[in-house]
Amino acid sequence: MYLLKCIAQIGGLLGIALLGNKLTQVFDLHFPGSILGILFIFLLLETKIISLKWVETGANLLIAELILFFIPSAVGVLQYKQLILTNGASFGFVIFLSTITVMVSTGLLAEFLNKIGKGR
Amino acid sequence: MLAGFSFIITILSYVGAKLLYRKKQSVFLSPLVICPFILISLLLSFQVSLETYSAGTQWITNMLQPAIVAFAVPLYKYRALLKKYAVEIALGVFGGSIVAIVSSVMYGKLFHLTPQLLDSLAPRSITTPLAMNISQTIGGLPAMTASFVIVTGIVGIIAGPFILKWFPIHHQVSKGMLLGMGAHGAGTAQAYEIGSIEGAIASLTMIVAGIITIIVAPMLVPIII
Numbered sequence: 001m002y003l004l005k006c007i008a009q010i011g012g013l014l015g016i017a018l019l020g021n022k023l024t025q026v027f028d029l030h031f032p033g034s035i036l037g038i039l040f041i042f043l044l045l046e047t048k049i050i051s052l053k054w055v056e057t058g059a060n061l062l063i064a065e066l067i068l069f070f071i072p073s074a075v076g077v078l079q080y081k082q083l084i085l086t087n088g089a090s091f092g093f094v095i096f097l098s099t100i101t102v103m104v105s106t107g108l109l110a111e112f113l114n115k116i117g118k119g120r
Numbered sequence: 121m122l123a124g125f126s127f128i129i130t131i132l133s134y135v136g137a138k139l140l141y142r143k144k145q146s147v148f149l150s151p152l153v154i155c156p157f158i159l160i161s162l163l164l165s166f167q168v169s170l171e172t173y174s175a176g177t178q179w180i181t182n183m184l185q186p187a188i189v190a191f192a193v194p195l196y197k198y199r200a201l202l203k204k205y206a207v208e209i210a211l212g213v214f215g216g217s218i219v220a221i222v223s224s225v226m227y228g229k230l231f232h233l234t235p236q237l238l239d240s241l242a243p244r245s246i247t248t249p250l251a252m253n254i255s256q257t258i259g260g261l262p263a264m265t266a267s268f269v270i271v272t273g274i275v276g277i278i279a280g281p282f283i284l285k286w287f288p289i290h291h292q293v294s295k296g297m298l299l300g301m302g303a304h305g306a307g308t309a310q311a312y313e314i315g316s317i318e319g320a321i322a323s324l325t326m327i328v329a330g331i332i333t334i335i336v337a338p339m340l341v342p343i344i345i
Contacts, residue, residue: 013186020189031334032253034188038327041192052196059190062183063312063323066305067152068134069184070270072177073248074156077267078163078170084267090231094241095268098223099275102245103283103302106216110294113208 002057009058016040122168123176130177133158147278152270152306184249191323198320205293205321213325216301217332218340220245225344235345236260242341243333244268247304250330254337269304276303277310296321301329 020033020040029036044050077084084091137151137158147153163173195202202209224241233241240260243251248269255265280299289295295314299307300322308326312319 010183010186013189014183017185017189021185030253030257031331032185032188032249034185034249035327035331035334037185037189038192038195041189042196045192045196046199052193055190056193059193062187062190063194065134066187066309067150068131069180069187070152070248070273070305071130071134071155071159072174072181073266074152074270075159075163075173075177076170076263077156077270078160080264080267083264087233087237090228090233091241091268091271094224094227094231094233095244095271096275096279097227098220098241099245099272099302100279100283101223102216102220103276103279103298104287105219106212106301107283107287107289107294107298109215110208110212110297111289111291113212114291114293117205117208 006058006061009055010062012055013037013041013058013062122172126168126173126176127180129162130155130159130180147281150274150277150306152277153274156270188247188249191327194320194323195327198317198324201317201320202324208293209297209321209324209328212297213301213328214332216297216325217245217329217336220301220329221333221337221340222344225341229345237264238345239341240264241268243337244272245301245304246330246333247326250334254334258338258341273303273306276307280307280310292317293321297325300325304329 016037017034020036022033023029023036024031024033041055045052133155134151137149137154141149141151162168163170221242224244225238228238228241236259239258240255242258242260243254243265246269248266251265251269252262255262276299280303283289283298284295289298292315296311296318299311299318303310304326308319308322311322
């Protein structure tokens with residue numbers, strides 16, 4: 001029963017994602033269909049056209065296993081073996097330095113905004 | 121035959137890594153770190169081509185799209201929380217996105233990378249499908265961007281716990297924002313391990329960062345390259 005529910009709900013979410021892709025194609029929008037899909041489901045929930053029960057189980061499963069969906073793309077670096085062998089160290093340093101910079105500055109900025117926000 | 125095998129091995133390595141990770145919470149055992157390592161080793165040692173592997177695992181990658189759509193559910197469930205912190209999130213994520221784009225390009229220049237590689241690096245802080253899309257728009261290599269995004273996720277979840285320990289960042293919202301901004305989906309998964317509020321904030325951050333980067337990167341990147 002749980003499995004059936006998951007399959008049906010994930011099928012629904014997949015349908016919405018494909019619809020989003022189609023719409024961005026037709027209207028020549030320069031952003032991915034999945035963003036439209038998020039808005040679409042959110043609006044359907046907000047206007048109570050669909051109930052949370054209809055999508056929640058499948059959505060939770062997809063989010064819990066999110067990392068699985070990245071793994072084949074990660075394996076795909078193999079096609080740039082040469083580029084990585086010559087530039088790999090630079091890529092590593094750039095991403096390492098930049099990621100740390102982003103995390104620390106975002107964290108501190110958020111903490112600061114929270115503090116001044118408390119005064120409101 | 122080999123393609124079907126690729127699919128099964130990918131799922132098995134993921135399930136195995138996840139069970140192992142649950143027993144021993146080391147980031148090096150995180151499925152995003154250990155699975156690509158195992159799978160690449162297998163492909164190389166059995167001389168299976170990447171085309172064969174990709175054909176077999178196409179549907180795993182395709183599921184990323186409904187998974188992104190699924191984020192509508194936590195967004196909806198935590199909408200009161202999101203409303204409460206709307207200003208903090210909007211400003212914080214805007215700042216974070218600018219830092220992500222500018223620092224990727226600047227550090228990249230420091231290491232004398234080509235403009236095409238800088239274009240591929242610029243959107244690396246957001247989730248794969250959105251990042252690949254931007255990379256294409258601004259003249260990068262989308263597949264290379266995908267791997268930069270993955271490495272970002274790995275660096276982010278390794279560095280995240282240290283940053284949370286070493287810097288005075290205590291608020292649940294700040295924790296969620298730094299993980300979602302710094303390490304997209306991987307960071308969001310880690311934020312959910314800390315708590316459901318951190319996770320909800322991280323997933324919103326990831327989505328907002330994606331939208332901001334889509335708008336800002338095509339204007340900003342040509343100026344700074």
